[in-house]
Amino acid sequence: MTNSFSRWLSCATLVAWSAILMHFYFSGRIASFLHPMFRPFVLISAGVMLLLAIGLALSFSSTDGGCDEEGCAHSFGQMTAGRIITFLILLLPICAASAVSTDGFGASTMMNRGVVTDASGLNSVSKSSVDFPMPSGDGTAPSAPAPAVASSPVVYAGTTENAANDYLPKSKSGAIIVQVPDLLYAAQDSSLRPDFQDKTIELIGQWMPDQVNNSKGSRFKLVRMLMVCCAADARPVAVLVEDGKKSKIPEMSWVSVTGRVTFPTEGGRMIAVVKADQVVVTDPPEETMLY
Amino acid sequence: MINAHFFTFSFTDFAYSFLSILFEGIPFLLLGSLLSGIVDAFIPAKVMTRFLPKNSGIAILMSGLLGAIFPMCECGSVMVVRRLIKKGLPISCATTYMLAAPIVNPVVALSTFAAFRGQSPWVMMSLRLTLGFVISVTVGFVVRQISPENLLQKKILDSLPGRRRTAFRMGTPSLDPTNLIEETGAPHFRIRLLGAARSAASDFLDVAFLLVIGAALASLFNTAVDQTRILPLASSPMLSTMSLMVLAFFLALCSTSDAFIAASLVSFPFVAKLAFLVFGAMFDLKLYFLYGLIYKRRFVIGLLIGLFVGISLICLRLSVMNL
Numbered sequence: 001m002t003n004s005f006s007r008w009l010s011c012a013t014l015v016a017w018s019a020i021l022m023h024f025y026f027s028g029r030i031a032s033f034l035h036p037m038f039r040p041f042v043l044i045s046a047g048v049m050l051l052l053a054i055g056l057a058l059s060f061s062s063t064d065g066g067c068d069e070e071g072c073a074h075s076f077g078q079m080t081a082g083r084i085i086t087f088l089i090l091l092l093p094i095c096a097a098s099a100v101s102t103d104g105f106g107a108s109t110m111m112n113r114g115v116v117t118d119a120s121g122l123n124s125v126s127k128s129s130v131d132f133p134m135p136s137g138d139g140t141a142p143s144a145p146a147p148a149v150a151s152s153p154v155v156y157a158g159t160t161e162n163a164a165n166d167y168l169p170k171s172k173s174g175a176i177i178v179q180v181p182d183l184l185y186a187a188q189d190s191s192l193r194p195d196f197q198d199k200t201i202e203l204i205g206q207w208m209p210d211q212v213n214n215s216k217g218s219r220f221k222l223v224r225m226l227m228v229c230c231a232a233d234a235r236p237v238a239v240l241v242e243d244g245k246k247s248k249i250p251e252m253s254w255v256s257v258t259g260r261v262t263f264p265t266e267g268g269r270m271i272a273v274v275k276a277d278q279v280v281v282t283d284p285p286e287e288t289m290l291y
Numbered sequence: 292m293i294n295a296h297f298f299t300f301s302f303t304d305f306a307y308s309f310l311s312i313l314f315e316g317i318p319f320l321l322l323g324s325l326l327s328g329i330v331d332a333f334i335p336a337k338v339m340t341r342f343l344p345k346n347s348g349i350a351i352l353m354s355g356l357l358g359a360i361f362p363m364c365e366c367g368s369v370m371v372v373r374r375l376i377k378k379g380l381p382i383s384c385a386t387t388y389m390l391a392a393p394i395v396n397p398v399v400a401l402s403t404f405a406a407f408r409g410q411s412p413w414v415m416m417s418l419r420l421t422l423g424f425v426i427s428v429t430v431g432f433v434v435r436q437i438s439p440e441n442l443l444q445k446k447i448l449d450s451l452p453g454r455r456r457t458a459f460r461m462g463t464p465s466l467d468p469t470n471l472i473e474e475t476g477a478p479h480f481r482i483r484l485l486g487a488a489r490s491a492a493s494d495f496l497d498v499a500f501l502l503v504i505g506a507a508l509a510s511l512f513n514t515a516v517d518q519t520r521i522l523p524l525a526s527s528p529m530l531s532t533m534s535l536m537v538l539a540f541f542l543a544l545c546s547t548s549d550a551f552i553a554a555s556l557v558s559f560p561f562v563a564k565l566a567f568l569v570f571g572a573m574f575d576l577k578l579y580f581l582y583g584l585i586y587k588r589r590f591v592i593g594l595l596i597g598l599f600v601g602i603s604l605i606c607l608r609l610s611v612m613n614l
Binding site: 010013014017021024030033034038041042044045048049051052053055056058059086089090093094096097098100101102103104105106108109111112113114228229230231232233 | 299301302303304305306307308309310311312313314315317318321325484485486488489491492493495496499500503504507509510513514515516517518519522542544545547551552
């Protein structure tokens with residue numbers, strides 16, 4: 001392999017990476033990989049890489065030199081036998097991954113990461129900051145003071161039922177449109193609970209079987225991925241849905257659930273369970289991740 | 292799909308995680324490479340030493356705080372530091388900056404505070420920044436006692452000012468910006484710019500190669516290994532601290548986002564999360580490869596062990612104080 005070839009290979013690598021980044025950005029696939037804040041950086045990077053490739057090509061054409069000689073600290077410039085392997089490692093994995101990657105995780109990865117089913121497992125709310133209201137001995141509903149939850153879903157922080165009704169977004173059928181974390185927060189925050197308790201809600205997520213307290217097989221988890229920066233740090237969050245019958249929906253299918261919210265106590269903690277009136281398979285939402 | 296007791300490998304999930312790490316990391320890597328190229332082409336070596344305090348101890352202390360005005364994540368800082376060392380910045384100062392900048396900077400301070408709302412955010416943010424600074428400076432003082440021959444890769448050593456041989460033997464006007472600045476005085480701006488682009492591109496490809504390997508290994512752990520298996524370790528301060536440091540090493544998260552992951556590990560004690568945040572920003576799987584671009588492998592392994600033991604001991608001491 002000649003020096004000239006290896007130099008142009010550097011340019012080709014930058015151009016290929018730039019093309020891949022632009023493809024993901026302009027096709028919209030980047031939405032399932034990165035938080036919105038980080039997406040513009042991908043486009044900027046693609047442009048900069050292209051400029052660097054042009055600069056590199058110009059520098060090669062203006063001189064016959066290169067950093068191949070002793071003393072150059074660039075490992076790719078130093079390698080001779082390993083140079084081709086270096087460029088293969090730079091190109092092949094990203095090309096292969098781009099070709100085979102879906103825009104979401106499968107069930108095995110979600111299970112490996114541990115599905116979060118209560119707000120104490122979400123960031124910014126700790127066990128110590130939330131006063132878990134426990135039922136009294138006679139089974140009556142708990143009455144705990146409002147805990148000092150620092151980060152609650154602001155949009156749903158209605159103080160009275162009327163205010164909440166005015167504030168909460170609703171579907172055409174009148175069901176309150178919620179996201180999975182809203183119900184998880186409500187399960188632990190007595191000030192939020194009345195906004196949802198026994199109300200008809202509508203939410204969307206991926207269908208996963210529930211392995212705990214599900215002897216009848218009628219319960220499933222409705223899962224969404226909660227992302228901080230990128231998909232690698234996304235965590236699955238889930239709310240339990242009581243369907244009333246054994247479901248034949250394929251695992252990880254996107255489903256829309258309409259039903260009534262309850263907050264029973266299971267395993268010593270209050271959780272959100274949706275008693276489903278309707279479970280229908282649906283298309284994935286435009287943004288598959290929650291932020 | 293490969294399915295074992297605690298290992299379930301799905302190639303599509305692996306590819307998804309791998310790409311997301313690359314997409315998140317590439318812009319920062321590129322920024323570091325561009326800065327490195329600009330430093331290379333436009334800043335003469337003597338400038339580096341002119342602005343440093345003459346007292347090396349004070350210089351190391353100042354380097355630990357440089358991230359506050361020149362913030363850089365861990366991927367980018369390696370590239371910048373490699374260039375700064377070649378420009379004559381003392382290795383002790385460069386190492387201190389490299390370790391401190393991903394922690395002692397305003398972006399990380401804010402993200403840590405935001406992530407730990409409801410979990411003593413002031414305490415966590417202050418401890419993270421303080422520990423990051425103290426440990427980086429300590430490593431800087433240790434590095435000061437070691438000769439460059441025992442620290443640096445031969446290629447870096449040979450390119451240090453005063454040792455540099457004919458690093459770039461070029462024909463007509465040389466594009467080695469260092470030569471341009473130091474030998475010809477004031478070269479044409481276009482040539483400098485091309486030199487900067489070439490330097491930045493070379494740096495970027497060097498590090499991107501290692502980022503690809505690091506991202507692949509981190510994604511393998513991220514998607515295939517059952518992470519819920521470490522939950523039983525949360526009950527012991529020592530085991531929880533060490534297990535979260537191991538987790539930080541393999542997850543290889545960016546220091547600007549790792550606080551959100553740490554905050555969600557609610558089963559683990561406060562000090563274990565602190566260890567996760569301090570150790571993970573200073574050393575992880577991808578950094579193991581990146582540090583190897585500058586330092587000898589023996590030093591990199593020594594740094595890994597030193598940081599692991601040091602941070603463990605400090606955090607265990609803090610746990611005795613009921614933090």
